[in-house]
Amino acid sequence: MKTMKALIALTVVSALAAACSDKPAQQGAQETAQSTSTGQNASASPASPAAAKTDPYKLPNPVEITTFKGVTPGAKLPSGDTVEDNQYTRYIKDKTNISFKLLWYASGQDYTQKLKLAVASNDLPDMMLVDEQTFLSLAEAGQLEDLTKVYDAYAAPLTKELYASTQNKALDKAKYGGKLLAIPNISVQADSVSMVWVRKDWLDKLGLQPPKTMDDLVNVAKAFVEKDPDGNGKADTIGMTGSDTALSMPGKASFHNFKPIFEAYNAFPSNWIKDKSGSVVYGSIQPETKEALAKLRDMYAAGLIDKEFALRKDLNAPVVSGQAGIFLGPWWAGGMLMDTYTNNPKANFIPLLLPDAKGKVNNLMVPVSNTFLVMKKGVKTPEAAVVYANTFIAAQRKTDPDALKLDFTIDATYWPIGNATFDYADAVERKADMLKKALTGETKPESLTPEVKVLYDYAKQDQANPRGDLKVWKSYYGYTEPAEVLKQPRSNIYSEFTATTKTMDRKWANLQKLESETFFKIVMGQQPLDSFDKFVTDWKSQGGDDITKEVRDEISKK
The missing domain is CATH 3.40.190.10 (Periplasmic binding protein-like II)
Structure with missing residues (x-):
């Protein structure tokens, strides 16, 4: 592992x-x-x-x-x-x-x-x-x-x-x-947003609505596993994919990471965040992270998450082959979807955001x-x-x-x-707006920037023959439906500290190993949920408390 x-x-x-x-x-x-x-x-x-x-x-x-x-x-x-x-x-x-x-x-x-x-x-x-x-x-x-x-x-x-x-x-x-x-x-900044991508054609076949809550997501994944949405008469479909790094939480969205599920519980493992009192704390040892792990544990035990997610060499394979109905990933998922639609022309994934219990969408930002x-x-x-x-x-x-x-x-x-990347912080939304206005005739194509003019040309070519050339489709798709999802209100959270400290240099690798192994064993049912509490105690005693003090000291210098 x-x-x-x-x-x-x-x-x-x-x-x-x-x-x-x-x-x-x-x-x-x-x-x-x-x-x-x-x-x-x-x-x-x-x-x-x-x-x-x-x-x-x-x-x-x-x-x-x-x-x-x-x-x-x-x-x-x-x-x-x-x-x-x-x-x-x-x-x-x-x-x-x-x-x-x-x-x-x-x-x-x-x-x-x-x-x-x-x-x-x-x-x-x-x-x-x-x-x-x-x-x-x-x-x-x-x-x-x-x-x-x-x-x-x-x-x-x-x-x-x-x-x-x-x-x-x-x-x-x-x-x-x-x-x-x-x-x-x-x-x-759009690169931070991890979306829930769901097969709309499977939803339609099973008479289901797109998930709007965590409970909805669980129910949809369950239906995808149990009700033969691909119609081949075999119990071979996967509810949701995962990855070997799915239990960490990077600022930048990645494929098959559980970031949206953690965010739905206001959990931000692997990051330094402010707690309710305003103190900077390590997200992995907070009670919200335990709640998120409990939900993932239940979903895995129920067979709703790919049983092989921690061992797969080709993480995209379940989606590309048409076997999986839900994956978590960024706005720029068009490349993988291009391969998916090549193999499964009738497939149709739609992007969604997953709110917390109060209806608020939380999002850990990229630095x-x-x-x-x-x-x-x-x-x-x-x-x-x-x-x-x-x-x-x-x-x-x-x-x-x-x-x-x-x-x-x-x-x-x-x-x-x-x-290195130098762009507008809201580059995706800006370009999407420019593209939309040109496609609807609100602005003239010749007024577009060279970047957006290329997107416009691809979009017009695809309109004439939808998905006729999937390379053309994927080249502009991210600036349409996914970009509209990006415009939905979010509560954006930045990690308070993204560098290292002296004790981190010596002890962080061991602490990360302790965290990774504990989280995986909890989710996969190899350890009880309450082993999280022992992990917190061990993390603190094995250098975590010293690192926390150093992090707070570094922040105070700014």
């Missing part, structure tokens, strides 16, 4: 992609058009006087920036290109006047170990992309350059607009001691930022970080036509710094 992964690992996200127009006036016009089409006004946040004298997309003179990075093992480059010199590095140099000197690169654990050594010895490059724990370690040690002033001077209108969509929470997360010490990524572009203390051109971020954002959001000329099938880790 697999154990849950450690809550936080010292890894570095290994990608940052980029491009921007070499004509600032043209780029500004593109950004203004996008702002207008999304209902935002880029000029609503006027640039500072210093910004008016700078070009946010290109430095006035060539500069060389040192870096090191991780690359995908086995990723290929065209003949003649290298990690140091390829279409991405040449593009960035042409657009920004920034050339990168790669001190070293590595893959996987080799990269992680070399990074740890470099951080410990303060042997840092001018610029690099790091995870939250590395960022905090460098900030606490005074190894990072203050980017507050250069951000104010160089941040492009679109860049500011994206951060504004987070209510500036992303920028706040990149501050330490009141100073902006990094350019943080922006996570798409608004988890990747940080930093520059070492004393670097001569700190503004290069902001210019680089501006170019990356312009390319990732497809506001620079020149970036579309690149071959994006080439692995993104070959960009000078790498790849």
Whole structure:
């Protein structure tokens, strides 16, 4: 049996992609058009006087920036290109006047170990992309350059607009001691929502309504198992799927995870949350988690959850084969559904949200930022970080036509710094609204951003021949029915602490093993439900109490 992964690992996200127009006036016009089409006004946040004298997309003179990075093992480059010199590095140099000197690169654990050594010895490059724990370690040690002033001077209108969509929470997360010490990524918040996907064709065949409560979900799963919804005369259907990591609770939604069920009980295992008194506590040891485990235990014992969920190598197989009627997963489930509908053309899954007993939908959010572009203390051109971020954002959001000329099938880790997500926090809902208005004739297709225009073209093609080409269908589907579900009211909860502490570094792996094994044994009936109470006692005595104190101390420093 697999154990849950450690809550936080010292890894570095290994990608940052980029491009921007070499004509600032043209780029500004593109950004203004996008702002207008999304209902935002880029000029609503006027640039500072210093910004008016700078070009946010290109430095006035060539500069060389040192870096090191991780690359995908086995990723290929065209003949003649290298990690140091390829279409991405040449593009960035042409657009920004920034050339990168790669001190070293590595893959996987080799990269992680070399990074740890470099951080410990303060042997840092001018610029690099790091995870939250590395960022905090460098900030606490005074190894990072203050980017507050250069951000104010160089941040492009679109860049500011994206951060504004987070209510500036992303920028706040990149501050330490009141100073902006990094350019943080922006996570798409819709990625946190785990939906209940139910086969509507099975509901219709059995005369059932879509589930609206936990009791409804149990009853539907029971009917799917017992009433032969596929009509083959065999007792071979599965109510709901699961996975080997289903009893942990990541912020980001994943397939076959029990996140919606935990949330329906106001339970947030594996996360640091505030209890009713406002104190920060570990969600896995709270009574609400015990309640959720009790429900999952009952469902598993009744045969409503896939009996093989903890052992399956291909977790999607029950859904793709047409055997399962319910799975839990994200808004972007179109890829798996494409395979499902290929095998079962009459199948039809619909997405739903699962409320708690009071009718409220709870949702544990993804961290608004988890990747940080930093520059070492004393670097001569700190503004290069902001210019680089501006170019990356312009390319990732497809506001620079020149970036579309690149071959994006080439692995993104070959960009000078790498790849991370910079988007509107509510990007899915925004794009869905734009698509809907264009499809209903409220707006003209030619007014759409390049990203949404592609979605529109796919949608029109599918309308002419519904599901005729499932690759076309899945390319835009997430921005229709699932996006409408995302607009439903939710109570959003953020994890209060997403880094590590000193005691965590030494004891977290053992505590995670204890948690994983206890939870699985409870759900699968190998231990009584009350073994949860012993787990709580053991967790606290084996380092949990010390970690809780450290977490609270770290939070108080902010």
